[in-house]
Amino acid sequence: MTQTGSMVELSLTFPDFVSGAEKSVIGECELEGRSVETEPLLNGVPYKVHRQSFDLERRQASGTFFTGSANARQVAHQLHEVLPGGGLVMDPTCGMGDLLLAYAEHLPIEATLHQTLAAWGKQLSGFDLDADLVRLAKARLVLQARLRGGFDGEIDRIDGVFPHIRVGDMMQAKDTLGEPNGFLFNPPFGVVRDVGECAWSAGSINAAALFLAELVRHKKVSAPISAILPEVLRCGSRYAAFRIHLVNQGVWGSYKSLGRFDAWADVDVFSTLIVPSPDGKIWDSGVEARNDLRVGDRFQVHVGAVVPHRHPKKGAWHRYICAKTTPRWCDGFEPKASRRFGGTVFKPPFVVIRRTSSPSDRNRAVATVIVGNRNVAVENHLLVLLPKDGEVESCRRLTQVLASDETNDYLNVGIRCRHLTTGIVAQIPWLEPDG
Numbered sequence: 001m002t003q004t005g006s007m008v009e010l011s012l013t014f015p016d017f018v019s020g021a022e023k024s025v026i027g028e029c030e031l032e033g034r035s036v037e038t039e040p041l042l043n044g045v046p047y048k049v050h051r052q053s054f055d056l057e058r059r060q061a062s063g064t065f066f067t068g069s070a071n072a073r074q075v076a077h078q079l080h081e082v083l084p085g086g087g088l089v090m091d092p093t094c095g096m097g098d099l100l101l102a103y104a105e106h107l108p109i110e111a112t113l114h115q116t117l118a119a120w121g122k123q124l125s126g127f128d129l130d131a132d133l134v135r136l137a138k139a140r141l142v143l144q145a146r147l148r149g150g151f152d153g154e155i156d157r158i159d160g161v162f163p164h165i166r167v168g169d170m171m172q173a174k175d176t177l178g179e180p181n182g183f184l185f186n187p188p189f190g191v192v193r194d195v196g197e198c199a200w201s202a203g204s205i206n207a208a209a210l211f212l213a214e215l216v217r218h219k220k221v222s223a224p225i226s227a228i229l230p231e232v233l234r235c236g237s238r239y240a241a242f243r244i245h246l247v248n249q250g251v252w253g254s255y256k257s258l259g260r261f262d263a264w265a266d267v268d269v270f271s272t273l274i275v276p277s278p279d280g281k282i283w284d285s286g287v288e289a290r291n292d293l294r295v296g297d298r299f300q301v302h303v304g305a306v307v308p309h310r311h312p313k314k315g316a317w318h319r320y321i322c323a324k325t326t327p328r329w330c331d332g333f334e335p336k337a338s339r340r341f342g343g344t345v346f347k348p349p350f351v352v353i354r355r356t357s358s359p360s361d362r363n364r365a366v367a368t369v370i371v372g373n374r375n376v377a378v379e380n381h382l383l384v385l386l387p388k389d390g391e392v393e394s395c396r397r398l399t400q401v402l403a404s405d406e407t408n409d410y411l412n413v414g415i416r417c418r419h420l421t422t423g424i425v426a427q428i429p430w431l432e433p434d435g
């Protein structure tokens, strides 16, 4: 990296950038006109160089997506609030240190750079598998201390500072996880296919669940975790056993939606403060239990049974619908396509809803009324809602309920991840727009 004032040349690959950043903070520093808010090394530039140096596939495999400053500050702030006396704080998957940097912004500056780094070094700890990221995290923390304290002198070397920020695997560090008084946490979100022995899951699972379970298992009972996590952990039906597992470990977690992680990671996330509690609840979305009528009182909710790439075209001929070819918001679509299928089929009239939608979509539950006399095989990207009274008119009234702002609000609070579940759809309040 070459640095002139606040300009940074981005033509270097990541390891060159790291050593350049390191050199620039251990040597004498020109501080005039520079600040924590505007300093490129403390803001988006290292992440930008990382993205330019490694392709998306590699970044997804390593889980190297780093927290932007607004979210990092929110997560740091909620930990400071419950740790007013400080203590040792760890980010066990620290990356290039964005959460640690946000936390350090509220640590006091001592009389000299060495004293400041010594004091911060006793309070900040972390692991990352990637040695370059660890060095960069340390360099950025040193630079923050310099800018806040106005310290322009040299320091010996980067290895000598922040002894508790180390290269290491948090999954192999159970004793060390028992030491900190609090945690900052944004683990990798990739899918892990072989979870081995795991009481609360089988098959593939989001890595964030494994990392969080490991941390909750080994941390001090009293140590809070301030985390950013993917929404699927909070509302995915496949993670119900995981949530029960956390509750059984005696923890409670607050919930604040953060929306999409950032422009490069299309994952909806939330922030949470996980603290000890005997309450038996986690990530309560704020959706109140209501006694009035629900969609599930009038409709049976199923998932379409056809998985096109898995099911052979065998069995009887049926009409066939899939998410791509079914028009949206049609109140009487009669399928014309057919296929052979040996599994469950549905007799019209019924309503289908696309299973995948995003909180940023105009409507979360996009519906179509299916009519006709022939049984229909339905692709599994669609949910099927069968009216208990068998009436097409009930189906049309359901589409009005689903199109309403109330339903959008309900689903956006209740289920921020992309897949609608049969459970949440059955729970949608039956509120017709005209009362």
Ligand SMILES: C[S@@+](CC[C@H](N)C(=O)[O-])C[C@H]1O[C@@H](n2cnc3c(N)ncnc32)[C@H](O)[C@@H]1O
Pocket (backbone or CB within 6 Å): 062, 063, 064, 065, 066, 067, 091, 092, 093, 094, 095, 096, 097, 098, 099, 127, 128, 129, 130, 133, 168, 169, 170, 171, 185, 186, 187, 188, 189
């Ligand atoms: C999503 S990034 C978050 C980094 C940082 N906490 C932040 O919020 O910006 C996850 C980091 O975990 C690291 N990582 C992956 N597996 C790890 C493991 N087993 N132990 C420690 N770090 C790991 C990756 O290298 C990556 O830097």
